[in-house]
Amino acid sequence: MGISEKRPAIDRITRRDFLKSSATAGLGVALAGTALGQSPSQAAPAAAKSADELRVAVIGCGAQGRVLIESMLRIPSVRIAAICDIWSYSRQYAGNYLKKYGHVANVYEDYRELLAAEKGLQAAVVATPDWVHAEQADACLRAGLHVYCEKEMSNSLDKARSMVLAARETGKLLQIGHQRRSNPRYIHAIDRLIRDRSLLGRVTVAYAQWNRAKADLLGWPEKYVIDQATLDKYGYNSMTEFRNWRLFKKFGGGPMVDLGSHQIDLFSWVYGTHPKSVVASGGLDYYKNWEWYDNVMAIYEFETKEGTSRAFYQVQTTTQHGGFYETFMGDNGSLVLSEIPQRGNWAMREPHAPEWDSLAKAGLLQSESVPIQKSTTKNVYVDVRVTAEAGRWPLPVELAKPAHQPHLENFFDAVRRGTSLNCPAELAYESCVAVLKTNEAVRARRVMDFRPEQFKA
Numbered sequence: 453m454g455i456s457e458k459r460p461a462i463d464r465i466t467r468r469d470f471l472k473s474s475a476t477a478g479l480g481v482a483l484a485g486t487a488l489g490q491s492p493s494q495a496a497p498a499a500a501k502s503a504d505e506l507r508v509a510v511i512g513c514g515a516q517g518r519v520l521i522e523s524m525l526r527i528p529s530v531r532i533a534a535i536c537d538i539w540s541y542s543r544q545y546a547g548n549y550l551k552k553y554g555h556v557a558n559v560y561e562d563y564r565e566l567l568a569a570e571k572g573l574q575a576a577v578v579a580t581p582d583w584v585h586a587e588q589a590d591a592c593l594r595a596g597l598h599v600y601c602e603k604e605m606s607n608s609l610d611k612a613r614s615m616v617l618a619a620r621e622t623g624k625l626l627q628i629g630h631q632r633r634s635n636p637r638y639i640h641a642i643d644r645l646i647r648d649r650s651l652l653g654r655v656t657v658a659y660a661q662w663n664r665a666k667a668d669l670l671g672w673p674e675k676y677v678i679d680q681a682t683l684d685k686y687g688y689n690s691m692t693e694f695r696n697w698r699l700f701k702k703f704g705g706g707p708m709v710d711l712g713s714h715q716i717d718l719f720s721w722v723y724g725t726h727p728k729s730v731v732a733s734g735g736l737d738y739y740k741n742w743e744w745y746d747n748v749m750a751i752y753e754f755e756t757k758e759g760t761s762r763a764f765y766q767v768q769t770t771t772q773h774g775g776f777y778e779t780f781m782g783d784n785g786s787l788v789l790s791e792i793p794q795r796g797n798w799a800m801r802e803p804h805a806p807e808w809d810s811l812a813k814a815g816l817l818q819s820e821s822v823p824i825q826k827s828t829t830k831n832v833y834v835d836v837r838v839t840a841e842a843g844r845w846p847l848p849v850e851l852a853k854p855a856h857q858p859h860l861e862n863f864f865d866a867v868r869r870g871t872s873l874n875c876p877a878e879l880a881y882e883s884c885v886a887v888l889k890t891n892e893a894v895r896a897r898r899v900m901d902f903r904p905e906q907f908k909a
């Protein structure tokens with residue numbers, strides 16, 4: 453998960469902001485559709501709309517569905533016309549939230565009913581648990597909709613492959629929610645600095661981690677218990693499984709997939725190729741009531757044009773030490789990135805590297821902060837030659853929007869204007885292979901080699 457995995461407060465859109473953006477786009481707020489809880493057949497006639505208005509359905513209105521809705525409300529001329537969720541709690545929460553901003557969406561429990569009843573949709577946003585992504589995304593594509601589907605594409609490579617094929621066969625767009633691919637800070641760092649300018653020289657090693665403090669299983673308000681017949685209908689054995697799906701093998705891939713999917717994707721982006729092999733160790737060592745590994749450490753080997761490089765990844769769920777970030781290290785410098793800029797948003801230059809001042813003058817980096825020259829503590833003098841640390845060269849690009857908004861904008865631009873997706877299904881499938889196979893490597897307790905053709909759907 454991205455920034456929302458940590459769920460920090462994303463600055464809330466105000467009603468005034470929304471009305472302003474709707475008005476600019478010629479939308480107005482008298483939007484059509486049924487009120488929450490009304491049947492779709494009672495829908496009011498469509499209100500006047502701008503020429504490029506997109507009617508969008510959201511399938512899955514849980515924690516991430518709501519984060520995406522919040523971002524979509526900031527994008528002009530995107531109208532959330534229908535929402536779907538099997539849980540009344542999520543339906544009500546999202547429906548009421550949308551109402552606050554003038555979107556009156558038709559509400560469904562079952563996505564099949566939504567697809568049968570809704571006419572005139574252009575796109576669907578799928579934010580359900582990983583195991584139903586393929587079924588729902590494929591159905592939406594085959595119903596003629598463009599789809600934005602959350603990561604991980606699926607918890608099964610066969611199902612992920614079906615999504616690539618469905619997009620290919622229907623000619624519809626399928627963007628997968630690896631939102632760092634559209635984050636201007638990440639694009640600047642990886643495309644402009646590491647790849648175009650060779651800022652780091654040869655990247656010899658990468659490291660990423662996502663460490664979280666221990667946590668209890670998610671619960672639910674008693675009032676919103678789903679009856680067993682409904683749980684059975686949608687494939688969940690219990691409320692515990694339903695709420696904590698990511699920890700169970702049928703529904704998700706555990707922290708390795710949930711969190712690693714964002715960061716392992718970046719290794720391939722930086723190295724410009726897939727991993728050649730992975731060796732991993734991990735286990736279910738701390739929690740009693742999970743199925744998936746609660747910690748994994750993995751080392752990927754990459755064969756780049758310049759030679760062999762490695763990337764080390766770890767995910768921990770018993771300590772938040774260090775939080776989450778990615779580091780790329782080369783013979784001329786290193787670069788630290790995180791979705792939260794305070795945790796990573798700077799480069800550091802090796803002493804022998806070519807000068808970076810001209811890059812700072814050109815606005816590609818900010819000037820170097822003062823390096824630590826020497827350090828003294830009460831009774832110890834530490835030699836400057838071993839402690840001298842390079843100063844940080846902060847990146848000059850900020851993202852003054854919620855983390856997922858640029859990725860959604862990239863998707864809606866592609867739908868409207870045929871521009872390229874930043875994370876089309878084919879690309880996401882490649883990282884899905886690397887990520888899902890890592891869990892297999894933990895189980896097999898051996899080095900797993902990848903064949904290049906494995907990354908093609």
Ligand SMILES: NC(=O)c1ccc[n+]([C@@H]2O[C@H](COP(=O)([O-])OP(=O)(O)OC[C@H]3O[C@@H](n4cnc5c(N)ncnc54)[C@H](O)[C@@H]3O)[C@@H](O)[C@H]2O)c1
Binds near residue numbers: 454514581582710
């Ligand atoms: N890109 C990111 O940063 C990011 C962050 C968090 C989650 N995610 C992804 O978003 C997806 C949802 O995660 P979440 O954290 O919101 O989980 P969640 O459990 O909070 O929400 C899932 C929602 O889907 C509903 N649901 C379950 N099965 C359904 C079905 N068959 N049809 C319709 N609705 C169904 C549930 O009732 C719930 O409201 C996952 O794929 C997850 O990996 C991505």
